[in-house]
Structures are given as C-alpha cells and as structure tokens.
Amino acid sequence: MADPLHQFEIHPVVHIPLGEVNASLTNSGVAMLAATIAITLFMTLSMRGRALVPGRWQSLAELTYEFIGNMVRDNVGKEGRPYFPFVLSLFMFILFGNLLGLLPYSFTFTSHIIVTFAMALMVFLGVTVIGIIRHGFHFFSFFMPKGVPAVMLPLMIPIEVVSYLSRPVSLSIRLFANMMAGHTMMKVFAGFVFSLGLFGFAPLAVDVALTAFEVMVAFLQAYVFTVLTCLYLNDTIHLH
Amino acid sequence: MDIEAAKMIGAGLAVIGLGGVGAGIGHIFASLISSISRNPASRPQVFPMSMLGFALVEAVALYALLISFLILFL
Numbered sequence: 001m002a003d004p005l006h007q008f009e010i011h012p013v014v015h016i017p018l019g020e021v022n023a024s025l026t027n028s029g030v031a032m033l034a035a036t037i038a039i040t041l042f043m044t045l046s047m048r049g050r051a052l053v054p055g056r057w058q059s060l061a062e063l064t065y066e067f068i069g070n071m072v073r074d075n076v077g078k079e080g081r082p083y084f085p086f087v088l089s090l091f092m093f094i095l096f097g098n099l100l101g102l103l104p105y106s107f108t109f110t111s112h113i114i115v116t117f118a119m120a121l122m123v124f125l126g127v128t129v130i131g132i133i134r135h136g137f138h139f140f141s142f143f144m145p146k147g148v149p150a151v152m153l154p155l156m157i158p159i160e161v162v163s164y165l166s167r168p169v170s171l172s173i174r175l176f177a178n179m180m181a182g183h184t185m186m187k188v189f190a191g192f193v194f195s196l197g198l199f200g201f202a203p204l205a206v207d208v209a210l211t212a213f214e215v216m217v218a219f220l221q222a223y224v225f226t227v228l229t230c231l232y233l234n235d236t237i238h239l240h
Numbered sequence: 241m242d243i244e245a246a247k248m249i250g251a252g253l254a255v256i257g258l259g260g261v262g263a264g265i266g267h268i269f270a271s272l273i274s275s276i277s278r279n280p281a282s283r284p285q286v287f288p289m290s291m292l293g294f295a296l297v298e299a300v301a302l303y304a305l306l307i308s309f310l311i312l313f314l
Contacts, residue, residue, distance in 0.1 A: 170299060177302035224295035227288075 004187035008111055008180065028115070031107040035096040043092075064092070068226065075230035079237050086126075090119070091226040098179060098218030102211060110221075111179035113172060120172035123229050131236030142236070171228060178221050182214045247312055254308035261301040268293045 012024035046061035054062055068088045072080045094110060101108025109115050131139045143160040144153065189210060192203040272290040276283050 170303075173303060173306060174295070174299035177306050178298070181302060181305060220291060220295055223288075224292060227292055 004184050004191065007107075007183060007187055010112075027107045028109045028112065031097070031100060031109045034106075035093060035100055035109070038100065039092045039096050064088075071227060072230055075227065076234045076237065080230070080233060083130075083233060087226055087229060090123070090229060091222055094119070094175065094225055095219065095222035098222060099215070101179065101183065102214055102218065108179050108183055110175055111183060113176045116172040116176040117168070119225075120168040120175075123171065123232065124168035127229075127232045127236050130233070134237060139236070167228075167232060171225065175221050175225055178217055182210075182217055186210050186214065251308045251312040254311055255304055257304040258301055261297055261304070264297040264300075265294060268297060 010026045010028050012022070012026050013030055014025040016023045016025065042057075043061055046057035049055060049058055051058060065088070068091050069084060072084045072087050076083065097108065097110045100106055101111065131142070143157050143164065145156065145160065148156055186207055189203045189207045193200040193207070196203065268290055272286060275286055
C-alpha cells in the first residue's frame with residue numbers, strides 16, 4: 001500500500017537555480033497559479049455579459065461578491081470598506097486552493113503549514129499595524145479589558161497578550177490540519193479499496209462520502225478564515 | 241522505558257481530548273436545532289454563527305490530533 005503522506009511532497013516542476021537559492025517553480029506553485037488563473041477567469045468571464053437580470057455564471061460571481069461584502073460590512077462596519085478587496089482575494093484564494101486540491105492528481109497548497117502560516121501572519125501583522133497606525137500608543141489598551149479590578153491586572157494582561165499572539169497560530173493550524181487530515185483520510189481509504197478485492201466497494205463508498213464532506217470542509221474553512229480575519233480587523237479598528 | 245513505547249503511549253493519551261470536542265460539537269448543533277425550531281425566522285442569522293462555532297471547536301480537535309502526530313513521529 002502506498003504511503004498516504006506521499007501526496008504532500010513538494011518537488012520542482014521548472015528548475016530555476018539562482019546561484020545559492022533554489023527558485024524553482026514547484027507543484028505547490030503551479031497549484032497556486034492554477035487557482036489564481038481560475039479565480040480571474042471565473043470573475044472576469046462571468047461578468048462579461050453585464051446583464052441586468054443575471055444568468056447562472058453572473059449570479060455566482062455576484063453572490064460571492066455580495067456574500068463577502070455583507071460579511072465585511074456586518075463584522076467590521078463602515079470602516080472596513082477599504083479592506084474588502086483584500087478579504088475577497090483571501091477568501092477566493094483559499095476556497096479555490098481547497099477545491100482544486102480535491103481534483104485527482106492535483107496538489108492542495110493549503111495543506112502545508114508554511115503556506116497557511118504565511119497567510120495568517122500577513123493577516124495578523126496587517127491587522128496589528130492597522131490598529132497601531134489608527135490608534136497610536138492607545139492601541140495597547142486593547143489588552144486591558146474594561147471593568148477589571150486593578151488587583152487582577154498583572155494576571156489579565158499577560159493572558160490577553162498571549163491569547164492575542166496565539167491568533168495567527170490557531171488561524172494557520174486550523175486550515176492546514178483540516179486540509180491535511182482530510183486528504184490523508186481519503187488516501188488511506190483509497191488504499192483499502194484495492195487490497196480488499198471483491199469487498200472494495202465499501203471503502204470506495206466511504207471515499208465518495210468523504211469527498212462530499214471535504215467539499216463542505218473546503219467551503220467552511222475558507223469561510224472561517226475570512227470571518228476570523230474580519231473579526232480580528234474589527235477588534236483592532238474598534239473597541240479601543 | 242523504550243522510547244518507541246513511550247511515543248505510542250503519549251500519542252494515545254493526546255487524543256483523549258477529542259471526547260470533549262465531540263461533546264462540544266453536539267452542544268453547538270443541539271442549540272442550533274432548538275433555536276431554529278423556536279424561531280424559524282432567525283435561521284439566516286443563527287446559521288453562519290453556528291458554522292463559525294463548529295469550525296472553531298473542530299480546530300481544537302485538530303490541535304489534539306496535531307500534538308498526537310508530533311509526539312508519535314517527531
């Protein structure tokens with residue numbers, strides 16, 4: 001039986017050695033390019049007709065736009081409008097990355113901690129910098145919740161700081177572990193299909209159900225990453 | 241004790257936390273079902289929050305699994 005973790009291996013597709021640095025295009029990079037091209041084609045080609053009464057593709061594009069627009073407006077408020085392009089790009093990138101990984105023989109680039117940690121770190125640093133620019137030194141009053149007696153402050157402030165610093169960690173691990181666990185489970189059941197011979201239809205049925213579940217998880221994880229980004233943005237813009 | 245045996249025992253102990261996660265997910269959906277059945281019109285507001293809650297609880301399950309794999313393989 002093949003190793004279920006073999007699918008996560010990164011290997012170069014186009015060798016580009018730049019002296020000391022290995023700048024090759026890897027299978028992960030190809031998957032990211034494919035996701036970006038798919039998103040661009042989806043959004044631009046769907047809106048090409050510009051009908052007042054949208055057809056099917058235009059409805060999909062408009063529904064996605066409004067879904068994220070409403071999410072930003074509900075969770076961040078009016079001040080969140082400048083950040084809407086970033087939030088929409090983040091959502092579409094993660095969603096298409098998760099979904100494209102479900103196709104056979106493709107690569108799920110969100111199943112690597114370095115990719116999800118880079119995205120979560122960008123969100124965290126961006127949100128913190130936005131808060132510091134907007135509120136100056138007053139930003140650090142975020143770590144002092146209201147209505148706390150002064151005796152508890154030496155305990156509460158480190159707890160608040162640690163829980164704030166754990167945000168990029170939890171954000172990245174949630175997405176990475178979901179994707180990796182889902183794909184590993186699918187591979188393990190797929191390995192059982194051939195080795196069971198005649199009764200191989202049972203793990204195959206489980207694999208079909210698991211693929212449907214993974215489609216739902218793909219949407220859910222993209223949604224949760226985006227909604228938590230909006231909530232963290234709301235935290236640093238307001239409540240100071 | 242043999243280091244391999246200790247790793248196996250540690251990995252097994254690490255996944256005990258998944259019991260709490262099962263209870264948590266059941267609690268979220270129990271309150272979702274009861275709140276929608278009391279007030280079906282609240283469904284568009286309650287459902288996204290329940291999905292967020294479910295994903296946050298499931299993340300804890302994956303942290304436990306991650307620690308178990310770290311103990312077992314690293």
